[in-house]
Amino acid sequence: xxxxxxxxxxxxxxxxxxxxxxxxxxxxxxxxxxxxxxxxxxxxxxxxxxxxxxxxxxxxxxxxxxxxxxxxxxxxxxxxxxxxxxxxxxxxxxxxxxxxxxxxxxxxxxxxxxxxxxxx
Amino acid sequence: xxxxxxxxxxxxxxxxxxxxxxxxxxxxxxxxxxxxxxxxxxxxxxxxxxxxxxxxxxxxxxxxxxxxxxxxxxxxxxxxxxxxxxxxxxxxxxxxxxxxxxxxxxx
Numbered sequence: 001x002x003x004x005x006x007x008x009x010x011x012x013x014x015x016x017x018x019x020x021x022x023x024x025x026x027x028x029x030x031x032x033x034x035x036x037x038x039x040x041x042x043x044x045x046x047x048x049x050x051x052x053x054x055x056x057x058x059x060x061x062x063x064x065x066x067x068x069x070x071x072x073x074x075x076x077x078x079x080x081x082x083x084x085x086x087x088x089x090x091x092x093x094x095x096x097x098x099x100x101x102x103x104x105x106x107x108x109x110x111x112x113x114x115x116x117x118x119x120x
Numbered sequence: 121x122x123x124x125x126x127x128x129x130x131x132x133x134x135x136x137x138x139x140x141x142x143x144x145x146x147x148x149x150x151x152x153x154x155x156x157x158x159x160x161x162x163x164x165x166x167x168x169x170x171x172x173x174x175x176x177x178x179x180x181x182x183x184x185x186x187x188x189x190x191x192x193x194x195x196x197x198x199x200x201x202x203x204x205x206x207x208x209x210x211x212x213x214x215x216x217x218x219x220x221x222x223x224x225x226x227x
């Protein structure tokens with residue numbers, strides 16, 4: 001059974017960079033056929049796709065966040081990561097990592113979510 | 121970006137009722153639409169993919185249909201465990217976008 005688990009700080013100061021890591025267990029991140037994704041959910045709001053990465057490093061970002069976001073992958077650790085620069089209070093959200101299955105075109109496994117609060 | 125508009129934004133129904141949620145895309149997305157269920161404090165879970173295909177293990181009371189710009193999600197006989205927020209999501213073009221959600225509760 002594939003499992004994803006987010007880790008990182010729960011509190012970030014304004015203007016700082018958020019760094020989150022997603023550790024994948026129960027399957028290899030470099031097996032192909034999946035995009036490793038980050039999404040977020042602002043308080044009481046809907047879901048926003050941030051971007052995703054393929055195992056060999058190609059990335060796709062939401063244009064609304066492209067200038068602030070970097071997604072990277074470490075296949076040796078079976079992890080992928082999110083960096084979001086210049087955080088503001090508006091970036092306070094639950095951040096999810098998820099797996100996009102290319103053959104069926106949906107997010108089939110998700111992490112439990114990581115609440116990140118931006119506050120001084 | 122393709123905008124996804126769900127209605128209603130919230131819905132209250134009785135156990136056993138049939139419930140319908142609609143999702144409209146701002147442009148033709150063929151059948152490239154999924155439906156997710158999100159319970160409080162949990163991650164979303166896919167119920168329907170490619171507009172009308174039931175994910176393995178999902179109860180048969182859930183169904184979806186539509187193509188192009190107009191889609192429908194139906195729960196044929198509402199159960200107490202169906203209390204959740206439901207989202208449509210398109211993958212016809214990047215960025216992947218979601219509807220704003222429909223919060224469903226028991227009357």
